[in-house]
Amino acid sequence: MQTDLDQATSQLVSDFVSWGVKLTAFDGLEIPYRENLVLHHLGVEKFISGLHGTPNQAISELADQLQKLGASNQRFDTNASWSSAAWRAALLDIITPSPTTLNSNFKRDYKVSAKQATDRFYELSRQIENVKVQAIAHNIAYTVNTNFGDIEITINLSKPEKTTAEIEAAGRAKKIAYPPTVLDQYNEGFYGRLGAAARSTHRFIYEEIGGQTWGWHYSPYAYYSEHAIFVEMERQPMHITKQTFTNLLAWVDRYPHYFIGSNADLPIVGGSILSQEHFQGGRHTFAMMKAPVRQKIDLPQFESVSAGVLHWPMSVIKLSSHYQAELIDAAELVRQTWQGYSDPDLMINAYSNENEQQHTVTPIAWQEGGKYQLALVLRDNGRSTDFPDGIFHPHQAVQHIKQENIGLIEVMGLAILPGRLKNELADVADVLLGRRELRQIATKHQPWVKSLMTVGGCTPENVENRIQEAIGQVFIQVLSDAGVYKNTDQGREGFDRFIAQLH
Structure with missing residues (x-):
């Protein structure tokens, strides 16, 4: 006997499956097949066939309703966030184009x-929740005007927090070496488990670059518009070479509306994953990319290349040319010269006492004004007794705000700050407004807050802006700490000595 509940559930399933046709995952011939997949996933046996599904309601809203039904049928562990996420991703996979279909559609x-x-x-990535739109919306993001342009600040609240029970369970769980890495193609269609993210809808666009197979996709927890990750599939470790510059320019040739960059290939100054070659890019113009040239550099051996030092807290040489080959050669000259260059008076040493390489670059490529642009940020991986975390790493005075590595995104002027700051900065506001005493907040923030208190003039209406502006200035200091040559007379003289070596 047909009931209103059966009717509503059947219509919900039909509407959800109709999205697969709209997303060109399959055609109408597959609708009954896909509906049956959804029914099995839900644990539902009663279904009214032949209903006309319409993709009028948002996928996320339909998925929410279906997930409630799956929960009531005990199809996943509602007390485990990983189980819920894995079930939902597998549901969305039913209306997601297969890797073959997706790549065919993309090429067309x-x-x-x-x-x-x-x-x-x-x-598509947004619709099927490969880009976590709802989660990203929780981030706190704003810009701060500084002497180096509009710096972007993001307090990262998008990634779901694990419960204590889940953390303890992950520690007890048997370690499984699959997928081989968090980056490669074996994540496509992976259901997920405790300690390994659900990737049922994960998809790559596959391309040949530099004689190797690469795949790229959009970052789930994006920090800027169309935040893309480009992965070399042979699982070679990160290594900045001349081929890196060739590959970066090949990518911006294919996607001239995107910038493409690489993290440095050393642990202190590099990104969080150095075990597999990968780039990041997207449709965004960072403050560093808009920074003016502070000082021109004469490179007579490369007639088509214009070069200069950017007005930026870090040490950046920008190269520009209509011609890729000469631009790549110029970039390689800078890289090789920097790799072997030392200036002990400025604590700049090409090699450690153990003879380990300490110099590399963070390269970023884009197109502008009909020319290829290639920015090389000079990086130094050295440590010292005074700076055990890294000589050119955020120093102790700013680590209450940012203590993590300064990677590609931060280098360009977008601060990615830890979620802990949301509550901590609320406490700071209370102190500035006289609602609590300085000694009542985290000790690590007290010297900074004490300096803010001397300025005075905070009101409930302006305190948030005051704190945001202060965070922006701290981030400028973070970048300055990570900069090899400081924006001082001594630093500029040191930069000049290095530039002289390029001749």
Whole structure:
């Protein structure tokens, strides 16, 4: 006997499956097949066939309703966030294009334009929750005007926090070496488990770059528009070479509306994953990319290349040319010269006491004004007794705000700050407004807050802006700490000595 509940559930399933047709994952011939997959996933046996599904309601809203039904049927552990996330991703996978279909659709769109291809792939990634739109919305993001342009600040609240029970369970769980890495293609379609993210809907666009197979996708927890990750599939460790510059420019040739950059390949100054070659890119213009040239550099051996030092807290040489080959050669000259260069008076040493390489670059490529642009940020991985975390790493005085590595995104002027700051900065506001005493907040913040108190003039209406502006200035100091040559007379003289070596 048909009931209203059966009718509502059947219509919900049909509406959800209709999205697969709209997303070009499959055609109408597959609708009954996909509906049966959803029914099995839900643990539902009663279904009214032949209903007309419409993709009028948002996928996320339909998935929410279906997830409630799955929970009531005990299809996943509602007390374990990983189980809930894995179940939901597998549900969305039913209406997601397969890797083959997706790549075929992308190539068809790319024949029209690179922008059409990325626009449609990005929208798909948002719809199927590969880009966690709802989670990203929890981030606190703003800009602060500084002497170096508009610096971007993000307090990262998007990644779900694990409960104590889940953390303890992960510690007890048997270690499984699959997928081999968190980056490669074996994550496509992976259901997930405790300690390993659900990737049922995860998809790559596959391309050949530099004679190697690469795949790219949009970051789940994006920090800027169309935040993309480009992964080399042979699982080679991160290593900055001349080929790196060649590959970066090949990518911006294919996607001229994107910047593409690489983290440095050393642990203190590099990114969080150095075990597999990968780049990051996207449709965003960072403050560093808009920074003016402070000082021109003469490179007579490269007639088509213009070069200069950027007005930026870190030490950046920007190269520009219409011609890739000469631009790559110029970049390699800078890299090789820097790799072997030392200036002990400024604590700059190419090699450690153990003869380990300490110099590398963070390279970023983009197109502007009809030319290829290649920025090389000089990095030094050295440590000392005074700076055990890294000589050119955020120093102790700013670690109450930012103590993590300064990677590619921060280098360009976007601070990614830890979620702990949300509550900690609320306490700071209370002190500035006289609602609590200085000694009642975290000790690590007290010297900074004491300096803010001397300025005075905080009101409930302006205290948030005051704190945001102060955070922006701290981040400028963070970048300055990570900069090899400081914006001082001594630092500029040291930079000049290095530039002289390029001749």
